[in-house]
Amino acid sequence: MRIGIDIGGSHIGVGLINNGKILNLKEKVLTREDRSNIKSNIITIILELLNQTIEESKVNLKQIEFIGIASPGTISNNKIAQATNLGLINFDLIAELQKYINLPMQIKNDSKCAALAEKYYGNMKxxxxxxxxxxxxxxxxxxxxxxxxxxxxxxxxxxxxxxxxxxxxxxxxxxxxxxxxxxxxxxxxxxxxxxxxxxxxxxxxxxxxxxxxxxxxxxxxxxxxxxxxxxxxxxxxxxxxxxxxxxxxxxxxxxxxxxxxxxxxxxxxxxxxxxxxxxxxxxxxxxxxxxxxxxxxxxxxx
Ligand SMILES: [Zn+2]
Structure with missing residues (x-):
């Protein structure tokens, strides 16, 4: 099983995914307050949603093989180089998350993620x-x-x-x-x-x-x-x-x-x-x- 994290301009979603199927999904709409200090709030929100997802699904982190993140903006070397809508520049989200979770992680541009999903499981298959x-x-x-x-x-x-x-x-x-x-x-x-x-x-x-x-x-x-x-x-x-x-x-x-x-x-x-x-x-x-x-x-x- 894998964890998917979807960072949007207006919300964050964390889901438990198996073979392209969402088994459980928790989401939070970003408030103005969340956005005011986005770098620390984004970590807190992701960790909270992640805990809720795995607790509710009755799995533990050891069963998770990998965490994948979809982010808006430009991604370079597994970091957010620039996400204008969120006000993030040169932000190493993975390094921040790995302070709390010891799992392999990958971050990709959100449109590229959607494209891959469509290629593997959708109309481009x-x-x-x-x-x-x-x-x-x-x-x-x-x-x-x-x-x-x-x-x-x-x-x-x-x-x-x-x-x-x-x-x-x-x-x-x-x-x-x-x-x-x-x-x-x-x-x-x-x-x-x-x-x-x-x-x-x-x-x-x-x-x-x-x-x-x-x-x-x-x-x-x-x-x-x-x-x-x-x-x-x-x-x-x-x-x-x-x-x-x-x-x-x-x-x-x-x-x-x-x-x-x-x-x-x-x-x-x-x-x-x-x-x-x-x-x-x-x-x-x-x-x-x-x-x-x-x-x-x-x-x-x-
Ligand atoms: Zn343009």
Whole structure:
């Protein structure tokens, strides 16, 4: 059995995982107070959740072979090099945790974890050449060729969200302008929906899908069409670069399978003017593991 730790911008989850299945999961939403002294609080929260998980599951630490951590931001040498949303820079989370727990640990970027989960247990399982795109507050991802995830030596890499699709365009958090994620993340879509409806953007993704995306409203249809165009530009760049057999869209987009946008996107990608090669496009799928992908993928050793 393994322990997975999922560090999000707004919550921390600790789960007991066996063969890709979550046996027990404990979560805590991060308060403003938690975030104010994140370096020490993150350790306390993880240890508390870990104790609760193993106590409730009636296992002891000796039965745990490995702890895997999914973290936002850039990971380098098993450390958090930079996690802007959490305000962490050069933070050796593993060294801090190993003061209390003597187990092997590995930390990976959260989108890479979700990608691995999808490759081992989800919709990319049957394919060798795959692209995983995680669409949420930003856009992350990973690429697999010949069945192996491509992993650079230096940093996490594959920052698909920060390829520029509009030179001099919208300002991105990363400091550049016109990044893919400033146009095609779910957050960017949500902000545009809020703007045309003239409402605050503090609604949830689920609320938006269920109540706001009325495509009979021409304003909504226009935003959706633009979003699909921007998303397809980035996806088609990736198709031309990697020629994957399948592209899986995860993060919040996992919940768009029955939404008109998913159909619109597939049609746009299929257009001959969208891609370099005029043959059939790769399969486009939504992720199977949804919210669980990060914590399950954290426990896959690479
Ligand atoms: Zn950027």
């Amino acid at each position: 049957k394919y060798d050449d795959c692209i995983f795109l995680c669409l949420g507050t930003g856009i992350g991802g990973a690429a697999f060729l010949n069945g192996e995830m491509l992993v650079p030596k230096k940093f996490s890499g594959f920052e698909f969200g920060h390829m520029v699709i509009n030179k001099g365009g919208r300002q991105c958090n990363c400091g550049k302008r016109g990044c893919f994620e400033t146009y095609a993340s779910i957050r960017a879509f949500k902000n545009k929906i809020a703007e045309v409806l003239d409402i605050d953007n503090d609604f949830s993704g689920q609320y938006m899908r269920e109540n706001l995306l009325d495509y009979n409203n021409p304003k909504i249809l226009e935003v959706a069409t633009q979003f699909v165009e921007d998303l397809s530009v980035g996806i088609c760049n990736l198709i031309d670069l990697f020629e994957p057999e399948i592209i899986v869209l995860g993060g919040s987009f996992s919940y768009y399978k029955d939404n008109k946008i998913y159909k619109m996107l597939k049609e746009k990608i299929a257009e001959k003017t969208s891609r370099f090669n005029k043959v059939e496009p790769p399969k486009i799928e939504v992720a199977k593991l949804k919210n669980e992908a990060g914590i399950v993928g954290a426990t896959i050793r690479i």
